[in-house]
Amino acid sequence: MVDYRLNDEHEQLRLSVRSFATKEVAPVIGDYYEREEFPYPLVSGMARMGLFGLPVAEEYGGMGGDYLALCVALEELARVDSSVAVTLEAGVSLGVMPIYRFGDQRQRERWLPGLASGEMLGAFGLTEPGGGSDAGATRTTAELRGSEWVINGSKAFITNSGTDMTGLITVTAVTGTKPDGGNEISTIIVPAGTPGLTVAPKYSKVGWNASDTHELAFDDCRVPAENLLGERGRGYAQFLATLTEGRVAIAALGVGLAQGCVDECLRYVDERSAFGRKIGENQAIQFKLADMELRAHTARLAYYDAADRMLRGEPYQKQAAIAKLASSDAAMDNARDATQVFGGYGFMNETPVGRFYRDAKILEIGEGTSEVQRMLIARELGLPAR
Amino acid sequence: MNIVVLVKQVPDTWSERKLSDSDHTLDRASADAVLDEINERAVEEALLAKEAHGGEVTALCMGPERATEAIRKALSMGADKAVHLSDEALHGTDAVGTAKALAKVVGTLESVDMIIAGNESTDGRSGAVPAMLAELLGWPQLTYARSLSLDGSTVTIERETDAGVTSVRAELPAVVSVTEKINEPRYPSFKGIMAAKKKPVSTLTLADAGIDAGEVGLSGALTQMVSSAPAPPKEAGQQVTDEGDGGTRIVEFLSGKNLV
Ligand SMILES: Cc1cc2nc3c(=O)[nH]c(=O)nc-3n(C[C@H](O)[C@H](O)[C@H](O)COP(=O)(O)OP(=O)(O)OC[C@H]3O[C@@H](n4cnc5c(N)ncnc54)[C@H](O)[C@@H]3O)c2cc1C
Numbered sequence: 001m002v003d004y005r006l007n008d009e010h011e012q013l014r015l016s017v018r019s020f021a022t023k024e025v026a027p028v029i030g031d032y033y034e035r036e037e038f039p040y041p042l043v044s045g046m047a048r049m050g051l052f053g054l055p056v057a058e059e060y061g062g063m064g065g066d067y068l069a070l071c072v073a074l075e076e077l078a079r080v081d082s083s084v085a086v087t088l089e090a091g092v093s094l095g096v097m098p099i100y101r102f103g104d105q106r107q108r109e110r111w112l113p114g115l116a117s118g119e120m121l122g123a124f125g126l127t128e129p130g131g132g133s134d135a136g137a138t139r140t141t142a143e144l145r146g147s148e149w150v151i152n153g154s155k156a157f158i159t160n161s162g163t164d165m166t167g168l169i170t171v172t173a174v175t176g177t178k179p180d181g182g183n184e185i186s187t188i189i190v191p192a193g194t195p196g197l198t199v200a201p202k203y204s205k206v207g208w209n210a211s212d213t214h215e216l217a218f219d220d221c222r223v224p225a226e227n228l229l230g231e232r233g234r235g236y237a238q239f240l241a242t243l244t245e246g247r248v249a250i251a252a253l254g255v256g257l258a259q260g261c262v263d264e265c266l267r268y269v270d271e272r273s274a275f276g277r278k279i280g281e282n283q284a285i286q287f288k289l290a291d292m293e294l295r296a297h298t299a300r301l302a303y304y305d306a307a308d309r310m311l312r313g314e315p316y317q318k319q320a321a322i323a324k325l326a327s328s329d330a331a332m333d334n335a336r337d338a339t340q341v342f343g344g345y346g347f348m349n350e351t352p353v354g355r356f357y358r359d360a361k362i363l364e365i366g367e368g369t370s371e372v373q374r375m376l377i378a379r380e381l382g383l384p385a386r
Numbered sequence: 387m388n389i390v391v392l393v394k395q396v397p398d399t400w401s402e403r404k405l406s407d408s409d410h411t412l413d414r415a416s417a418d419a420v421l422d423e424i425n426e427r428a429v430e431e432a433l434l435a436k437e438a439h440g441g442e443v444t445a446l447c448m449g450p451e452r453a454t455e456a457i458r459k460a461l462s463m464g465a466d467k468a469v470h471l472s473d474e475a476l477h478g479t480d481a482v483g484t485a486k487a488l489a490k491v492v493g494t495l496e497s498v499d500m501i502i503a504g505n506e507s508t509d510g511r512s513g514a515v516p517a518m519l520a521e522l523l524g525w526p527q528l529t530y531a532r533s534l535s536l537d538g539s540t541v542t543i544e545r546e547t548d549a550g551v552t553s554v555r556a557e558l559p560a561v562v563s564v565t566e567k568i569n570e571p572r573y574p575s576f577k578g579i580m581a582a583k584k585k586p587v588s589t590l591t592l593a594d595a596g597i598d599a600g601e602v603g604l605s606g607a608l609t610q611m612v613s614s615a616p617a618p619p620k621e622a623g624q625q626v627t628d629e630g631d632g633g634t635r636i637v638e639f640l641s642g643k644n645l646v
Contacts, residue, residue, distance in 0.1 A: 008583075009576070009579050009580055009583070012458070012462065012574070012579045012582075013576050013579055016462070016573050016574045016575075016579065017573075019573065020573045045573075048572065048573075048575075049572075049573045049574075049575050050575035050576055050577055054576055058577070063575060063576040063577045063580075064576075064577060064580065065576045065577075065580075069576055
């Protein structure tokens with residue numbers, strides 16, 4: 001039987017995160033956003049709840065939950081704010097998971113307790129100034145000299161890479177040439193503060209303004225040979241797997257934003273009056289809300305389906321791409337409609353929907369653009385790759 | 387250090403709350419039920435004490451069957467076990483009856499060093515149960531604590547009321563009630579949520595706890611609610627335009643209400 005209701009533990013977790021988001025995040029996040037400041041106290045609060053260790057086994061300091069638990073937490077956070085949600089999303093699905101999935105025992109023991117407890121944040125450097133969608137075309141290089149990797153190149157738009165609590169950045173780099181002449185790509189762990197790593201000042205962004213994003217430069221940046229993550233030459237496969245998983249997480253985040261739009265509108269249409277009646281009494285407004293709920297709901301089912309297949313160990317590439325696409329569309333459409341429902345107030349930064357509007361767009365770009373998701377779905381349909 | 391925390395399920399203060407028409411008791415079905423916020427602080431304080439001094443935290447709840455959700459919350463936060471006093475005959479029990487029933491249940495527990503409660507619940511707000519319970523047990527009562535510290539066999543609190551702040555100390559065992567200021571309660575972690583499912587909850591009936599049914603329930607209540615009415619809706623305010631006489635008009639208004 002198909003059953004897309006959360007089980008009891010996930011439901012309890014949802015309630016716990018919901019109460020954190022409404023009581024702790026909602027009252028203060030607007031100010032952080034306005035000041036473009038990283039909300040350290042909120043991130044510490046999330047850490048204390050164990051959110052950064054949700055899908056990690058207890059032996060590494062995690063919560064012993066699963067990836068769906070992470071998704072549920074992300075959805076509830078994003079219902080209130082996407083900056084804190086993406087800090088968690090990138091921290092876990094891009095920061096923790098590559099080390100948890102591909103690291104050897106030593107690497108896991110060294111890094112996971114700090115990352116899973118949220119004492120330190122992990123970042124993942126894949127995208128480069130020259131391109132993100134075609135991530136296989138990485139130009140950053142890492143050369144093994146004696147017992148050290150020497151890294152040169154740069155990475156663009158890297159989330160969580162420049163906070164005071166950033167502990168490491170895993171980067172993809174070309175480490176040689178494969179027998180077929182193609183680039184051999186590997187993943188290397190670079191501890192924050194390694195000489196030769198320069199973190200550029202933070203970007204001025206359209207949205208996600210209370211999250212941390214930087215360009216990184218590597219200039220003869222040396223790390224020990226043992227910092228190679230997993231096997232040499234496995235970088236491409238590693239980041240594909242990481243991104244597929246991450247798509248489900250980012251889908252959950254988008255659903256949260258889409259649902260947050262519904263929450264805000266439900267409240268507002270009952271308060272605001274025009275022409276002698278509540279605006280919520282107009283069918284034109286009601287239908288907008290109905291459509292918004294429809295989008296949030298269907299996108300949620302899409303990510304539940306992808307997560308379910310992932311947890312069963314079944315192929316889920318297509319479902320992950322569908323979930324990401326459906327949810328980023330839902331987030332964009334709902335943010336546009338919610339802003340409309342709020343009228344002029346919707347265009348003000350102080351209203352949550354104003355923030356939602358600015359935060360929605362990146363969901364069609366980050367962790368695989370909508371075009372890339374469509375390419376993946378087309379591939380899964382058996383259509384030829386060009 | 388064995389600590390018992392009193393936990394109560396109350397209607398969410400964010401939802402609309404009603405009294406039932408028939409017997410003027412709380413209509414518990416009409417509102418979302420949650421663990422009382424003040425009890426979350428009581429649980430937190432108990433957990434802090436346990437973390438510092440060792441021992442066990444037991445959540446004690448008197449309430450209908452669905453109060454198990456509030457108990458679960460206390461266990462998810464980190465309490466070790468729970469006792470749930472649940473019996474149809476408890477419906478309508480007043481503050482005195484509640485204190486009597488809780489005292490009986492505490493009597494069934496082994497070596498309790500301290501009982502921590504919220505100073506008053508957000509629904510009943512009588513604010514009397516912790517003191518009554520202490521009286522019935524013959525233990526010292528330290529109420530309205532905004533901070534609590536333990537040293538060997540003594541407990542010291544800062545007691546904060548409208549009259550000011552005083553330091554109060556007593557030998558254990560004792561009953562402490564805490565205010566909103568005592569701490570910031572933790573949010574249950576996923577590990578806590580998972581662990582809560584495996585923690586022991588013993589459910590007791592009146593008979594199990596040796597409670598005389600005549601002392602509890604609506605019939606045993608010493609207080610009786612004869613009528614109830616919803617609070618009148620807020621009236622629209624009165625606007626005073628200052629035409630040079632604003633100060634006088636405000637004084638007139640205040641003296642009209644006998645406020646000056
Ligand atoms: C706030 C923020 C945070 C980010 N965080 C991270 C991070 O932590 N780590 C990280 O590695 N990256 C991160 N990114 C980068 C993000 O993943 C990339 O921006 C994204 O993958 C797109 O890459 P690009 O910007 O280089 O666009 P490009 O790849 O240059 O694409 C430009 C446009 O061309 C389209 N396009 C490209 N190829 C095709 C094709 N074959 N067919 C049709 N259309 C095509 C794309 O869909 C897009 O519309 C972040 C970005 C932002 C803005």
